[in-house]
Amino acid sequence: MQPNFLKEIQRWFDTYVDGFRGSDGKLAPLLQLKLEHSRRVAEDARGMACDMGWSAPDVNTAEAIGILHDVGRFSQYVEFKTLSDRHSINHAARSWDVVESEGVLAGVETTVGQSIRDAILHHNRIEIPAGVVQNSLPFVRLIRDADKLDIFRIFHDIVSSDRLGEHPELLLGVPLEGPANPELVNMIRAQRNVPFSMIKSLTDFKLIQLSWVYDIHYPPAFARIDQRNIIGKLESLLQPTPEALAVAALARSHVALRRRKPA
Numbered sequence: 001m002q003p004n005f006l007k008e009i010q011r012w013f014d015t016y017v018d019g020f021r022g023s024d025g026k027l028a029p030l031l032q033l034k035l036e037h038s039r040r041v042a043e044d045a046r047g048m049a050c051d052m053g054w055s056a057p058d059v060n061t062a063e064a065i066g067i068l069h070d071v072g073r074f075s076q077y078v079e080f081k082t083l084s085d086r087h088s089i090n091h092a093a094r095s096w097d098v099v100e101s102e103g104v105l106a107g108v109e110t111t112v113g114q115s116i117r118d119a120i121l122h123h124n125r126i127e128i129p130a131g132v133v134q135n136s137l138p139f140v141r142l143i144r145d146a147d148k149l150d151i152f153r154i155f156h157d158i159v160s161s162d163r164l165g166e167h168p169e170l171l172l173g174v175p176l177e178g179p180a181n182p183e184l185v186n187m188i189r190a191q192r193n194v195p196f197s198m199i200k201s202l203t204d205f206k207l208i209q210l211s212w213v214y215d216i217h218y219p220p221a222f223a224r225i226d227q228r229n230i231i232g233k234l235e236s237l238l239q240p241t242p243e244a245l246a247v248a249a250l251a252r253s254h255v256a257l258r259r260r261k262p263a
């Protein structure tokens with residue numbers, strides 16, 4: 001993607017988001033959070049693509065995907081008064097719909113357009129579905145990594161400042177109290193994907209965040225996890241039980257290993 005087209009997408013996004021501001025010029029707090037999230041994800045996507053030596057057009061495409069990946073959050077929130085996909089719609093599919101109906105990618109090269117659409121659509125799946133075309137795969141992987149990097153940060157900010165009550169969508173309706181689900185701990189230690197249905201407490205939720213390191217793909221994402229002390233921060237939110245310490249130690253050694261070595 002050429003730099004002038006990236007600028008157009010940035011401009012379109014800002015104007016689109018402005019349409020959700022109140023008469024005081026402000027966004028609802030959860031939408032403000034999503035706006036800042038989108039900008040940080042775009043920055044990380046760009047930074048990681050640069051670190052990997054991607055071409056300038058691909059670096060621009062990576063940034064555009066970061067900007068657009070959650071654009072469906074705005075109409076989702078206005079329509080359903082929630083950011084919980086379980087209680088409304090799949091926000092990735094909504095982002096895709098918005099990008100299509102607004103003609104954001106009209107004029108972009110066909111293969112680049114496909115990569116952007118695929119990355120938006122698959123950014124929040126438990127796993128990347130089989131059958132994603134080769135050209136799109138690097139972008140799908142990159143947005144999933146960049147998105148997780150920022151969710152780690154948001155989750156830590158909210159839990160460490162005791163503001164979970166303001167974000168019920170993060171908790172999926174599980175109670176705040178309670179010990180770790182042993183079955184879930186075993187799955188994380190075996191580096192298996194844990195379905196959200198196994199989350200029975202906030203402790204489980206914190207452990208799941210640590211398990212996300214097994215779904216990170218690119219070395220520059222591992223480098224950022226390390227530099228930002230993400231494992232240490234998530235660990236600090238947990239009661240230091242032997243299970244929790246073991247999960248954190250395994251996650252830490254996985255990050256150390258993978259920041260040096262691609263999959």
Ligand SMILES: [Fe+2]
Nearest residue numbers: 069070123124
């Ligand atoms: Fe998302």
